[in-house]
Structure formats: C-alpha cells, structure tokens
Amino acid sequence: MLRQCWHLRPTAQLRRFIDRYWGWEGDSPLPPRLPPGIGSECIFHYGSPYLLDGKESPRAVLLCLRTRAIAIEANGAFGFVAVRFRGGSLRHFCAPSLSHLHDQAWPAQAVWEDDAERLSDQLAQAAGPAVRAAVLDQFFLARLGKHEDRSGHGLDSLLDKLYYAPGTSIDALAGHSGWTRRHFQRKFTDTYGLGPKQFARIARLGHTMRMLALSPALPAPDAALRMGYFDQSHFIHETRALTGCTPQAIVSGLREKSHFYNPPSRPIA
Numbered sequence: 001m002l003r004q005c006w007h008l009r010p011t012a013q014l015r016r017f018i019d020r021y022w023g024w025e026g027d028s029p030l031p032p033r034l035p036p037g038i039g040s041e042c043i044f045h046y047g048s049p050y051l052l053d054g055k056e057s058p059r060a061v062l063l064c065l066r067t068r069a070i071a072i073e074a075n076g077a078f079g080f081v082a083v084r085f086r087g088g089s090l091r092h093f094c095a096p097s098l099s100h101l102h103d104q105a106w107p108a109q110a111v112w113e114d115d116a117e118r119l120s121d122q123l124a125q126a127a128g129p130a131v132r133a134a135v136l137d138q139f140f141l142a143r144l145g146k147h148e149d150r151s152g153h154g155l156d157s158l159l160d161k162l163y164y165a166p167g168t169s170i171d172a173l174a175g176h177s178g179w180t181r182r183h184f185q186r187k188f189t190d191t192y193g194l195g196p197k198q199f200a201r202i203a204r205l206g207h208t209m210r211m212l213a214l215s216p217a218l219p220a221p222d223a224a225l226r227m228g229y230f231d232q233s234h235f236i237h238e239t240r241a242l243t244g245c246t247p248q249a250i251v252s253g254l255r256e257k258s259h260f261y262n263p264p265s266r267p268i269a
Contacts, residue, residue, distance in 0.1 A: 007262060008133045014140055016156075017089035020262065021133050025079040031253040033069040034260070035243050037206045038087035038163060038199055040064045040101075042108055046124035047079030052105045060108035060120045064090070064101045066194060066202060069243040069250070081123050081132050083140075087199070088159045088192045091152075093143040099193025112143070155191055159199070164268055166200040166207070167228045204228060205242055207268050208235070213254040213261045220247055227268070 007022035009015060019039070025047065041063045043050075049057040051073040063070070091098055094111045101110070108116035119139050126132045158173050173196065174184035189195045194202075208227045212220060224235035224247075239247045254261070 006129045008129055010133070011137045011141070014137065014144065017086055017092050017144070018140065019084045019086050021081065021083055021129075021136050022262070023079070023081045023129060023132065027074070027077050029257040030072050030074055031257040031259050032071060032073075033243070033245060033250065033253060034063070034065060034072050035069045035205065035209055035250055036065040036067060036103075036202055038066075038202050040085040040090045040098075042083045042085070043080050044082070044108070044120050044123045045078065045080045046120075048074070048076030050078070051075050057105060058107035058109075060116050062101060062106045062108050062111060064098065064103070064106075066102045066198075067242060068103050069245055070105065081136070083136060086160075087163050087203070088156060091191070092148045093140055094147055102193060115139075152191060155187060159188070159192065162196060162200055163203045164264075164266060166204040168200070170196050201238060202242060205238060207264070209250060209254065210261045210264065212251050213259045214263065216255050220251055 004025045005023070007020045009020055010018045030050075042060065043057070043063070044060045045057065049059060049061070051057070051071075052061070053071050054073075056075060085093075090111075108120075112119070119135070122135050123132050126135055154177070158177055161176070162168050162173060170185065171181055174181040177184050177187075179187065185195055188199075192199065204227050208223050208229075211223045211227070212218060215223075221232045221235070224232060229235040229238065236247055239245065239250060243250060
C-alpha cells in the first residue's frame with residue numbers, strides 16, 4: 001500500500017482549540033519514540049493500531065505526553081485519523097480533569113465514553129479526508145457547545161504566548177494576567193495540570209525537535225542555541241530529563257524515519 005499523508009484545518013470556530021486534523025495510510029517507517037509535547041493528540045485507527053510501549057494501542061487513543069517519550073512501532077499496514085489539540089485546549093471538549101491523562105496512552109472512551117466508539121465507526125466508514133474532517137467538526141462542535149471554558153480564554157491566551165515564546169518570564173506573564181506571580185502560577189497549574197515553568201521546558205524541547213525534524217541538515221547544537229538553551233550540555237540534560245533518551249537517539253529517529261511534525265502555525269520566538 002502506498003503511503004498517503006494529509007492534513008486539514010478544522011472549521012473556523014474550532015481553530016483556536018484544534019490545530020489540525022491529519023491522517024496517514026499505508027506502510028511507512030515510524031520513529032522509534034514519540035517525544036513529549038504540550039498539546040494532545042487523539043488518534044482513531046481504522047487500520048492496524050500501533051504498538052505503544054510494546055502493547056497494541058486502543059482503537060481510539062488519546063496521547064498527552066508531558067514528561068516521557070513513548071515507544072511506537074507499526075503493527076501491520078495502518079490507517080488513522082488524528083486530531084491535534086492545541087496546548088491546554090482539550091479541556092474545552094470534555095468534563096473531567098485531564099491531569100491524570102498525562103504520560104499515558106488512554107482509550108478515548110475514558111473521555112467521551114461510547115461516543116468515541118461511534119465516532120471511530122463513522123471515521124472508518126467515511127470516504128476520504130474531507131468527509132472525515134466534516135465528521136470531526138460535527139463531533140467537536142457539539143462538545144465545545146457543552147464544555148467550553150469561556151472564563152479561561154484569557155489564561156489560554158497567556159499559555160499561547162508562552163508556547164510561541166518559551167523564554168518569556170513568569171513575572172511578565174503574571175503582569176499580563178493582572179494577578180500576583182503566585183496566584184498566576186497556581187491558576188495555571190490548576191487549569192493545565194502542570195506549572196508554567198514545566199510547560200515552557202516542554203514547549204522549548206518540542207520546538208527544537210520540530211526544527212531538527214524539518215531541517216535535516218541543521219546541526220543539533222545550532223538548533224538548541226537558537227531555541228534558548230544555554231549550551232549543548234543544557235540541551236542534553238533537558239532532553240534526558242523529559243524523554244529518558246539522549247538528543248542523538250531522538251533526532252536520529254526523526255531524521256531516519258517518518259515523523260509527525262508539521263510546520264508551526266506561526267513563527268517561534
């Protein structure tokens with residue numbers, strides 16, 4: 001089966017919460033590990049599900065990797081549709097607190113119950129990417145209408161600012177919020193399940209790995225310095241702390257195999 005990869009934007013009302021829908025069909029070499037990030041990914045398999053940490057993935061799986069990488073392997077010819085949620089945005093589509101979902105591969109039923117199984121069936125039967133995107137729009141618009149955290153939009157804007165400029169100081173963000181530093185940190189942690197400093201660490205690593213995946217000729221130390229690491233030792237330490245692997249292991253996996261990175265929607269500071 002030939003590889004087919006696609007990605008589409010959601011309907012306008014969803015774009016502040018969902019970065020893109022995307023899909024992949026056929027045989028293709030996967031990177032050995034998925035590194036952590038600040039967003040969430042929900043993958044609906046209609047082909048052979050991945051092996052995640054050596055175990056078959058649920059048919060619909062939710063990934064919110066924060067402090068560890070997860071091993072991934074193909075388990076036959078695969079086909080899937082994925083939803084890439086922006087950082088902190090998954091909460092606008094479901095009722096439960098999400099911090100317990102971090103760093104695990106959870107069945108989507110843990111969040112959307114039997115509706116997740118019905119959605120999986122619809123996506124498997126849909127004829128092509130455009131129809132699948134329309135099915136996802138309908139599903140997530142309905143959940144947004146029920147669960148949107150309107151009072152938290154201001155905090156989402158500060159999270160967005162920190163994501164695209166992970167070197168922004170916590171004091172500056174607190175100043176923008178109008179809260180004290182302590183209250184801002186507590187509010188941020190309560191809302192997103194991790195503090196702003198940890199969020200910035202994960203965002204910086206994710207931006208660096210994307211840069212290295214999309215620019216194969218770029219030396220890793222150059223990318224690290226560009227993204228605000230003090231030196232190569234700092235980059236190595238942070239990569240080990242957040243993934244359990246060396247930068248070389250992660251980067252070689254991204255460059256020698258297929259990867260899931262797309263260009264960012266706007267420039268990174």
